[in-house]
Structure formats: C-alpha cells, structure tokens
Amino acid sequence: MLRQKLKPFIPILEWLPSYKRAQFSGDLLAGIIVAIVLIPQSMAYAMVAGLPPQVGLYASVLPLMLYSLFGSSRTMAVGPVGLMSLMTGSLLVEMGITDPDQLLSISALLALLSGLTLITMRLLKLGSVINFLSHPVISGFTSAAAILIMFSQLKHLLGIKMPSGLGLAEKIGFTLSNIDQINTVTLLVALFSILLLIIIRGPLTSRLPPSIGGILGKSAPLAVVIISILFAAIFQLSENYQLAIVGAIPAGLPNLAIPEIDLPLWEKILHGAILIAVVGFLESISVAKALASRRREKIDANQELLALGTANLGSAFSGGYPVAGGLGRSMINFSSGANTPLAGIITALLLGFALICLTPYLYYLPRAVLSAIIIVAVSGLIDFKTFKKAWQYDRSDAVSLLTTFFAVLIIGVELGILFGAIISVSLYLHRSSQPHIAIVGRIAGSEHFRNIDRHDVETHPHILALRIDENLYFANTNYLEDKIMEMIVDNSEIKELILICSAINFIDTSALDSLEVIIERLKNAGVTVHFAEVKGPVMDKLKKGNFLAHLGEGKIFLSTHDAFSVLE
C-alpha cells in the first residue's frame, strides 16, 4: 500500500521491480563509459569553479545515486556541469573568498541552498518557471556561457598567473600584456591534448564500425589523461618546466557532513543559490526532455525539481558543490545503451572506486589537460544554428538572442540571464501590444468572411466589420481604443461596428474597461457596437462582469454571417 502511494514520487519503485536481465548489458556498458568520461571531466569542472579537483569527484557520487532513485528521466547523468561551475566560481570570486577551507564550506553551502530552493519550488509546484525563457534567449545564454567557461581556462592553458575576478575583456588584455610569461610546455601539452581529443573523436573513429568507433571515441578523454600522465611522470615536466599538475588528491570517499548553520552567511549567498538552482533546473529539464522524446518517455517537471533538489542536498552533505544534468554526458549515457537509472548507479560506484584506489595515479595529471577536456566539451554548446534559424524566421527573436549573448559576456551570467528573461517578455508584450486588426467582408455567395486586403469580398457602407487577431489585455487596450476611433473618425457613413472575436481567447479587466469606453464613445458618435463569434469561455466571463448592460442597442451574434444578415 505504502509502496503504491510512494511510487509517483520515487520512480525507482517502478522500474526496479520490473527490471529485465536483457537490460543489464546496456546499463553496465553505459555506466562504465560514463565513468571513464566523468572522472577527468568532474575534476576539470571543479577547476572551473576554482575548487580542488576532488570536489568534482565528490559531487559525482552521491548526487548521481540520489538522482537515480528520484529522477523521472531514465538516462540523464547528473553531476558537475559547466554552467553550475561557472556560476559557483563567479560567486566565490565576487565574495572575495580565497581561504581553501572556506571555499569548500561555501561551495557545499551553495549546493545545500540550491537543493532547498529546488525542493521549495517542488512544494510550490513552480515547475512552470521554465516557461519564462524563450529558446533564442536560452541559446544566446548557453553560447555565451560556453565562451566564458573557455576563457576561464585561459590561464591553465597558457600556464600564466592571472588575478581572479577579471571580466572577459580584462582577461584578454591581461594575457596580451603578459604574453612573455606563457609557459611553452604547458601550451604545447594543452594544444596536443585538444588536437588528440578532436582526432580521436572524429577522423580516427568515424571509419571504424559504429559500435566500436563510438566506444573508442567516448574514451578519448581517458586516452589523453593516461598519455599525459605518463609523459608528465617520465619527463618530470612539473619540476623541469613548471607544468602545473593536479598533485596529491586525498584518497577515499568524502566524509558526510552537514553544512554549518550560519544565517547571515546564508542570507548573503541565497540569491546566488536561487539563480544557480533555477539555471540548473532549466538546463536539466531541457536535457531530460530531449532524451525522453527519443524514447517516448515522459518527464515530469515537478518530479525533476524533487530529484535535482535531493541530488544537490546529497552533494552538499558529501563535500560537493551545485550539480545538474549535463547534456554531453547524458548523451553518452544514452547512446552507449543505458536502459534504466541503474547505469547511473554503476557510474557512481565506479567513481567511488576511483576515489578509493585511483587518486595516487592522478598525481601527475597536467591541469592543462583538464582544461583541454573542458574546452572540447563546452565547444559543442556554442550554437550558431538557432541564431541562423531565428534570423530567417523572426528578426526580433534573433535580436533577443544576440542581446542575451552579449549581456552574459559583458555583465555576467547572473544578471545576463535575468536580462534575457526581461527581453523575452518585453518583446512578446510589444508584439501583442499592436495587434493585427483586419477589416473583413463577405466572400460573395458564401457565409465566409475574409480580410478585405487579401481577398475579393463584399462590404456594406454602413457596416464596419473588424476582426481583432489578439487577446485583449492591458498591453493592447490603448492601441485598440486609438485604432478603432481612428477608423470611425475617418468614415462618417458607418453606423454599425461589428467586432469579430474569433481570435480572442481572453479579455482581462483592463480590456473590459476599454471596451466599455469604446462603446460609450461610439454611442455618442451615433455608432452601435456589436460582437460576433465570441468564444464560450470569453462569453461566460463577460456575463459575470455585467458587461452586457453596457451594450445598449448592440447585440452579440453567433456568427459574422448572422450579424451581416440582421444589420444589412
């Protein structure tokens, strides 16, 4: 009984009992491949956030397990991702924190507060918050974030010391004026790694049969990691050429600990945590939806809030930092044949194993290699296609994409995304504030009425029939009043105005006021206002609002045809 009640909230209760032996080989292979990708990647993302590499590994064990229990997506891989790392890092820099212990405690706290935010959003059923950003804005945001992430790796790629907290332009400026300090060996290691990653993924494996080629391609980061460790160790690149290496990583699983309760500090980082939570949710839900659509599974936005919230709490308690569902990693999981969240559990166990046994071998891993892995991973996020499409289809959407892109690059991730949301919304309001109003006439011999500009139709000198192609609400009431008055003033013959409401799905209180004003003004001008084709739900509301009393001699007709027949 209890299990039945819990089922909707704990998806594992649904898929585990019906698990089939045939599903296991896919889950096992996918679990192993994702682990191979995730070990270097999670360390690299921790570096983006300015945290020690083991924090990335910690954030990949417990969160991944918890998501496997609660998530509604069967194949999404949760863990450290670029965007969360970038936002965490910029918040830590903004707060001016440099003490290593404090870095760890505050990044865990961010995960805790993000988790609590997501769970609160679940309780308030705020899954619909994803509706406030348009695709072009998300595209502009993601591309800009990818560029910011790449430039955050500049210092590791070149082996120069750069002060933290620099903007994009300042970073480039600093690099140019310190070009003589570039560490050649570091740069060579980085370039060689990037080249190798691209070659293994592309030309090398594309000629092999897809099954082997795919797996080999996905193991590219592992190959680069092993090769570079061997090189660095054999030639002692760190001691001889100042190549930065990962160094000693504490072995063993993270200690479970509850972050300290320090309310003034919590208040200080809460706004950042909320924004990280919302952006993480946004990223995860679009990844989950993209995967689910390929296998006709259903993603429940509110369930995802719960699952991601729990994953972030897990990250907080095990010394991690904010996590989300990553696109690249989830695609690898999916395409390697993952059938159920068991693949995620296998990945998490392997990462745990790596933490216990493999850390000594990572000592010589060059940081520049991790940067190279990041750069190759996020380069795929830079998206020209959406811009091209928006430019063709709708210029103003293209402009909002570009504006968001530059806003994120110039004023930063946090304000940039808020700015993007404001732009999406303003644009839509602006659009619907000047609705298309068509003068219609009858197609001779029929009951159909069409725009006089597009069709050859019959009109009547005393009757003006207008079809308003938009909901009536506060943003367009002024325009509507002005436009209708203009048309009437221009034509003194008109005695009857028919407002055709076939495209009006909603009339708000402001528009109701406006309609009353229009009726009143036109009455004084000797014109009677009629309505036609009012939809059921709109009519129900008009009746409630005592609007019909204002109509005077005006009538409400079922169809435009009826209205014309009576008024002619």
Add this chain to the structure above:
Amino acid sequence: MLRQKLKPFIPILEWLPSYKRAQFSGDLLAGIIVAIVLIPQSMAYAMVAGLPPQVGLYASVLPLMLYSLFGSSRTMAVGPVGLMSLMTGSLLVEMGITDPDQLLSISALLALLSGLTLITMRLLKLGSVINFLSHPVISGFTSAAAILIMFSQLKHLLGIKMPSGLGLAEKIGFTLSNIDQINTVTLLVALFSILLLIIIRGPLTSRLPPSIGGILGKSAPLAVVIISILFAAIFQLSENYQLAIVGAIPAGLPNLAIPEIDLPLWEKILHGAILIAVVGFLESISVAKALASRRREKIDANQELLALGTANLGSAFSGGYPVAGGLGRSMINFSSGANTPLAGIITALLLGFALICLTPYLYYLPRAVLSAIIIVAVSGLIDFKTFKKAWQYDRSDAVSLLTTFFAVLIIGVELGILFGAIISVSLYLHRSSQPHIAIVGRIAGSEHFRNIDRHDVETHPHILALRIDENLYFANTNYLEDKIMEMIVDNSEIKELILICSAINFIDTSALDSLEVIIERLKNAGVTVHFAEVKGPVMDKLKKGNFLAHLGEGKIFLSTHDAFSVLE
C-alpha cells in the same frame, strides 16, 4: 513652410491662428477658477514633498505655460501633483537631505532629469511604455499612493513633530505613542477646514443652480484659505497656540537658473528621476485621454512626452520640482468651460501675479489648512469601484490590484510600482502559458466545427482535430508539447492530427521549434500532423522559416472542413 513643418510638434501653431472670440469667455473663467484652486494646492503639494510652499507656486507658472505651447491635450492642467510630490519627498528623505538650499537644488535637478528622461523617451518613441501596467495595478497603486499622501500630512494635522523617513506603520505607531503632544488648536483648524471643504463642495452648493453652484463649489479652497488666514491673524493663533503657519514667502517671480552639472550626483538620483518621469507620464496620459474622449479630441502619446518633458525642464529652470498633469485640477478646468490651452496661460499669468503681489497675505495661512486641502483632494483617488469590478469579473486581476496596493503601502512607491508591473506581466504570461485546447467536431450537416464539450458534434476515430486558442510562443510551448503527446498516447487509434490555427495570430521561434519536435515525435508514432485555417501573416512567416519542409506527409488546409473531407 517652416510653420507647416513645425505644426505637428507645436500644437499652439494649430489652435491659436484659428482662435474664435466666442471661446475666450470660457477660457478666461476656467483660467481664473483653476488659479484659485491652484494657489493653495500647489503650496500644499510642495509641503508633501517636504519643500517650502513657494516651490509649489514656482512649479505652476513656467511649466503650465510650456505645456500650453506643446501639449496635445487642450484642457489638461499641468503643475505639482500628489504622486510626483510624494515620490520627490520620499527620494529626498531617502538621500537624507535636510539642508534647505540642497533640498531646493536637488528637487530642481530631479525635474531636470525627469524632463530629459521624457524627451529621450520621445526621441526613442517610447510612448508605448504605458502599455505595461494593467488598469487594476494602476488602481491599486493610485489608492495606496493617496493613502500615503494622506498619512504624510498626519504631523501637520496634529501639530506634532515627527522624524522624517518613517514608514506607514511607524507613523501610526509614533503618533499613538506621542498622542499627548497633539496640538488641539491645530487639530481643530484641520478638522474645521476638512468639514468646510466637504460642505461647500457638497450639500451647500448642490442645491444652487449648477452654473453658480459649480463655481462656488470649486472656490471652496479659497474660502477656507481666506477664513483661516483671518482667524489666524486676528487671534494670533501662531504665537498663542503654536499653530504652524506658512510664514514669510519670498515675493516675486522665481529666478531662472540652470541646475549645476554634478555628474556623480546626477547618477545617484537618475533612477529616481526616471521612475518619477514614467509615473508622471502615466498619470498625465490617462488624465489627458479621459478629457479628450469627452470632446473627441486626439491625444498623441509621443507629443505628450515632449510637452511634459519641456514642462519639467521649465520647472527645473525656474526653481520648481517634477510636475505632471493633475486629474482634479484638469477636471475643474474642463468643467469650467476651458476651450483651448489659453485657459492654462491665463492660470499661469494669475499665479505669476500671486507670486508678485499676494505672498504677504499668505503669511498667516495655517499649514494644517493646506494639509486639509490635500487630504480632501486626494481622498477622491481612493478607488473601490475598480476592485469590486475586478473581483466580479476576474479574481486574478483583483488579486494583482490588492498585491500592488499593499506592496506600495509596505515597500514604498518606487518599488511598489515596479512590483505591480511585474505582477501584471507574470499573471498574463501564466494565463497564456496554459492555453485552452479544444477538441472539435463537425456540427452535423454543416461546414462548422465546434468544441465537443459544448456542442453535439460528429467526430472520426482516426482523426483528432484540435483548436488551440492562443498564440504559440515561448511561455506555452512546453504545455503544448505535453498536452498533445498526452492526447495521442491516450488514444492509439488516431492516425491524423489536425491543428486548427484560427485563433493563432503569432508563432515565435521557440514555438516553431516545438512544432517541429511535435511533428517529428508524432511521425515516429505513426501520426501525421496537418494544419488548418492558418492566418495569412502566420503562413507568410512559416514559409520564410523553411517550416513546410518539416511537414512530411502533413498538409496545410484552408478550412477544417476541407481537412475533414480529405482525411475521412
């Protein structure tokens, strides 16, 4: 030639040359009556802003003249108004300014920056900014502002000393805990004035013939001012009972001066000036529209930006503070028979005369009387009717009204109105994010299709015909995807889906993506997607966006009837 070119920008070039002698008597009478109202009122409003009384008079001369030259409204009276005074006052308090000279220079600077803001908005043609606030939000905002203005007068009514910068609740608390300090004479003068204002306006003049009664009623403030000055002077109420009086007002017209250029200071108050400019524009344009509609005149929002901007510059250069079009005063102008802006010029000249000759007589004017005039003037702004209407017609509009009302009372005017705008917009987005989707069928024997829930219609087991009653845009793409997938998953018999687009006026790039995803997913499920009744402008855009290539076997039908005929 030049005059012809300038005409659209300087309305006086239009009305003055065609001025008729018959219009003069109305303009003269209205000009005098408005001056009678404006002299005490403008001093009172200056008090709301925490400024000396003459500043209110200064703000009524040059601004009124300039508006008469540039304004597109023929009867609106511009000058100090409650809302501008409240916002100016709260900004001055926030900045902690107490030095009298600095108060004057910063309030003039606010007028300058507001004026520049309005003129910039004119250049950018941002007259449409008025479209971002719904009527219920404006109503909630205005009512709350009226209450704040009334409570700002509490100290003058009771004759107690109150520290500045208190919130509403703090003011009440302070008064209750200092109730023993109330100056009885001050309180009596205030109550007596309020009573007199109400009686003269109402019972006393309502029985007289409208022409005389109307003029007498409008002179009520003058009567109260004269009576109270006589009383205060004869009984020396100021010396004997500590009644606060206006005292010495510098005689003569204001000196023309250009505010100092102090960029750091400008930057500090710019956000306040912008908000004051927008709110002032909002108030003025609704007053102008209300008046214009009664005489079928046309108000041009962009011309009003220019006129109000110029009026505010005039106020800045002549020692005033931010001005706007006032509702009460403009109604008096209108109903006293003003025909052209000449009435405003006459009012301005009379105020200039008052400044030169009458200031000594105002010495004994009790401040409590000015407070009484304000309270009676703004009490009419508290608006229950809109709330009642919204509550009946649309609960969520009523909720946004209440929320704005309390937000303004609790967090203040500036943030309150931003909050209101955010609520209006979020509510609308939320509304359109879950569009009404109707399954339709054919009314037997006709070509008409209606909702199967509301009508008795024929359907076909292989065909699902959906009418989506909303524009498709980023806020509802998720809902649309989920809803359509749900309907198809629930019914495996369906092979053809017809999306009826008669109510869709707009499809943005996000929705275009979504439609492509839906078509792709349904193709895999063996369902073909067709479209019917796509509007001309929407079709034009779809063609541009290469959308038709994604349709596959799906077709676009002119009418739902055509679609059914072919697919059956």
